[in-house]
Amino acid sequence: MVKQVIGGVALAVTGYGLKKYFDSNSNENKEEDEGQSFFVDLSKDKEVLPELKEAIDKYKDTRTKLFNGSLRELRTALLEIKNLDKELLIANIEFAEKYDFRYFHNETLKDIEKFTQILQKTKYYIDKHLDSLDSIIISSNDFNTYGDEDKKFVENIAYLCTILDKIDNSKMTYDKMTISREVKRGFGKIETIID
Numbered sequence: 001m002v003k004q005v006i007g008g009v010a011l012a013v014t015g016y017g018l019k020k021y022f023d024s025n026s027n028e029n030k031e032e033d034e035g036q037s038f039f040v041d042l043s044k045d046k047e048v049l050p051e052l053k054e055a056i057d058k059y060k061d062t063r064t065k066l067f068n069g070s071l072r073e074l075r076t077a078l079l080e081i082k083n084l085d086k087e088l089l090i091a092n093i094e095f096a097e098k099y100d101f102r103y104f105h106n107e108t109l110k111d112i113e114k115f116t117q118i119l120q121k122t123k124y125y126i127d128k129h130l131d132s133l134d135s136i137i138i139s140s141n142d143f144n145t146y147g148d149e150d151k152k153f154v155e156n157i158a159y160l161c162t163i164l165d166k167i168d169n170s171k172m173t174y175d176k177m178t179i180s181r182e183v184k185r186g187f188g189k190i191e192t193i194i195d
Contacts, residue, residue, distance in 0.1 A: 051104040055112040060099075062119045063168070070126040071164060077133050078158050083143040085158075102176035111179045118187050118194075122164070125194040129157060156193060163189050 078084060101108065136150050143154065167186040174180050 049101050049104055052099070052101055052109060052112065055109055055116070056099050059112050059116045059119070062116050062123075066119050066123045066126075066164075067168070070123045070130070071161065073130055074126050074133070074157065075161055077130065077137060078154070078161065080137055080141050081143050081154065082141055084154065098170075098172045100171075100176060101173055105177060108173075108177070108179060111184070115183075115187050118190055121194050122160070122190055126157075126160070129153075133157060160190065160193050163193075 079086070132153065136146065136154065140146065143151065146154065163186050167183055167190075170180060170182045170186070172179060172183055
């Protein structure tokens with residue numbers, strides 16, 4: 001036990017000494033080594049291409065308004081329904097950089113603008129149908145008691161939540177140049193629901 005404590009203290013002192021050494025050397029040679037660094041600034045790798053920045057900013061803003069407003073209201077209402085398959089309502093857990101395009105294509109720009117329009121239409125669609133959903137839930141919050149038409153309506157709107165979450169949990173590009181097929185399929189499915 002004593003050996004482990006002494007070893008731990010020695011290791012800590014060595015680490016502290018090395019930190020002091022590197023700090024003092026880096027300060028002394030700062031003018032000589034201007035432009036050289038052992039550390040890589042990874043934040044530069046996460047910048048959005050200037051050609052896509054405006055479109056992606058608009059997409060992200062529209063997405064944020066949808067997810068923080070209408071979709072949150074919808075998800076809250078759906079969670080009140082007993083006997084509804086809650087796996088339809090997956091949570092947003094993705095933290096990866098999604099918009100890391102490194103090459104610009106006009107087709108990519110057009111796709112992002114189209115996706116923004118679909119998100120705007122989706123927000124309108126959800127807002128339009130929240131009152132109908134509220135009426136169904138007020139009359140009964142048990143999915144098993146719903147008629148066929150109401151069940152289909154609730155399942156479709158819950159499926160819309162699932163698709164939006166899957167898109168949001170997916171990278172927009174894998175090859176740094178084109179929109180992933182997964183995202184394109186997701187937006188295609190949304191269009192069939194909201195049109």
